[in-house]
Amino acid sequence: MSKFSYVSHLECPKCDEKYREDQIHHLCNCGSPLLVRYDLEKVKKNVSRDDISNRKNSLWRYHELLPVHSEENVISLGEGITPFEKLNTLGAEYGLNNLYIKDEGIIPTGSFKTRGASVGVSKASELGVKQLAMPTNGNAGAAWALYASKANIKATIVMPLDAPEITRKEVYIAGGDLHLINGLISDAGKVVGQLVxxxxxxxxxTLKEPYRIEGKKTMGYEIIEQFGWNVPDVILYPTGGGVGIIGIYKAIxxxxxxxxxxxxxxxxxxxxQAEGCAPIVEAWKKGQKESVFFENSKTCAFGINVPKALGDFLVLESIYTTKGCAIAVSEKELLEAQKQVASLEGNFICPEGAATFAAARKLREQGWIQADEHVVCLNTGLGVKYPETVEIEGVQTLQPGDKIYVNN
Structure with missing residues (x-):
């Protein structure tokens, strides 16, 4: 009978230092994030991909490759196995014959941050954590506060004052210790650092504990499984802290x-990334291994407004290794894409997700993506969590008794 988890140890991707996974660790002594490693030989002997596919629809179907030892320590709201759909109409508009959406808005808490929260809070609970703290642009704080409430862990959440209102309310209603800061997520990070x-x-x-990435990597597992255990040609990901793209690469x-x-x-x-906050793009253009702090960053795609990511070197490594790229889109382009995805395909996606569609269109126009390649765009959250990104124009106000006439 297979074990629930085959987690082995924690490892530094920079200096190769190893740490025990049954103890609380954050960054390596050299300052790098730590990654979780597994005994993959034992997984191979005891589990097959057919075994995985026959399990219930939850990210915990991959439990041998997740860091929680005991099933009783799992904190779950039924997350995982989000929709993976081909978008024929939008694909035709973009000149792409095989355009897909992986829709992370259809998940508890309404964003992909749910995955990291489920696995991260579960492992924190298993390690005996009673209080956690984190800076956030909104969705991560909301997700961690909600999962922490189920785990009976106190969550202190610090987010920018102009973070989406709904995410503030999610933290508050979950009983989280909410603090707002008149600044960026980097400013919130300094406050949390002092508290820690x-x-x-x-x-x-983000990446100061090793387990959020393990939840995020399940997006990679799911894309491959939902694609018939095949690998698509291109995966586009909205990149702020970069945990998702690092996780997908790790999963593959x-x-x-x-x-x-x-x-x-x-x-x-x-x-x-957005043109108003594109540190990874600037680093990639110059062939650099790390990014430089992006001054005066601003974008309506609030979740990717991260001027300097702790794991930027891992994001860039994944791009270079897979022969990928980094691209920035304008506010106009991503908002136009958001409207197109909704009006042509019925998906009201978040602005961060919309950025990936705007990028897919640009890369197709540039010839970097070919017409018959299989292309996956990640939508990372529900559009309804960002009502301020949509302006309603030209709507007629009716009085009782007024008639509507159809223009043929």
């Missing part, structure tokens, strides 16, 4: 080592 240092609170900041490497997909075949990973 002074009070010894568990630091759940693990699936290759398990022999569940073809060895050495990668999708070209595309990091999509």
């Amino acid at each position: 240092q002074n009070e010894g609170v568990y630091d759940a900041s 490497v693990e699936l290759q080592e398990l022999g569940w997909i073809e060895k050495g075949k990668f999708p070209r990973l595309v990091a999509v």
Whole structure:
């Protein structure tokens, strides 16, 4: 009988230092994020991809490749196995014959942050954590506060004052300790850093604990499984902190080592950013291994307004290794794409997700993506969480008794 998890240890991707996974660790001594490693040989001997496919629709179907030892420690709201659909009408508009959406808006808490929260909070609970803290642009804080409430863990959440209102309300109604800061997520991070240092609170900041990425990597598992255990040609991902793109790359490497997909075949990973906050794009253009802090960053795609990501070197490594690219889109382009996806395909997606569609269109026009390639755009949240991005124009106000006439 297979174990619930085959987690082995934590490892630094920069200096290769190893740490025990049954103890609380944050960054490596060298300052790098830590990654979770598994005994993949034992997984291979005890589990097949057919076993996985016959399990219930939850990200926890991949539990042997997740870091929680005991099923009783899993904190779940039924997350995972989100829609993966071909978009024929929009694809025709873009000149793409095989355009797909992986829709992370259709998930508890309404965003892909749910995945990291489920796995991250579950492992924190297993490690005995009683209080956590994190900076957030909104959705991550909302997700972690809600999952922490179910785990009976106190969550201190610090977010920018102009973060989406609904995410503030999600933290509040979950009983989270909510704080708003007149600044960016980087400013919120400094406040959380002081709290962690002074009070010894568990630091759940992006990549400062190793387990959020393990939840996010399940998007990669699902895309491959939903695609018939095949690898698409291109995956476009809205990139702020970059955990999602790092996780998808990690998932594909693990699936290759398990022999569940073809060895050495990668999708070209595309990091999509807004022109108003594009540190990864600037670094990629120059062939650099790390990014530079992006001054005066601003975008309506609030979730990717991250001027300097802790794991930027891992994002760039995944792009270089898969022969992908990084691209920035304008506010006009992403808002136009958001409207197109809704009006042509019926998906009201978030502005971050819309950025990936705007990027797919640009890359097709540039010839970087070919017409028959299989292209996956990640929508990372519900559009209804960002009502301010949609302006209603030209709507007639009726009085009782007025008639509507159809123009033929």
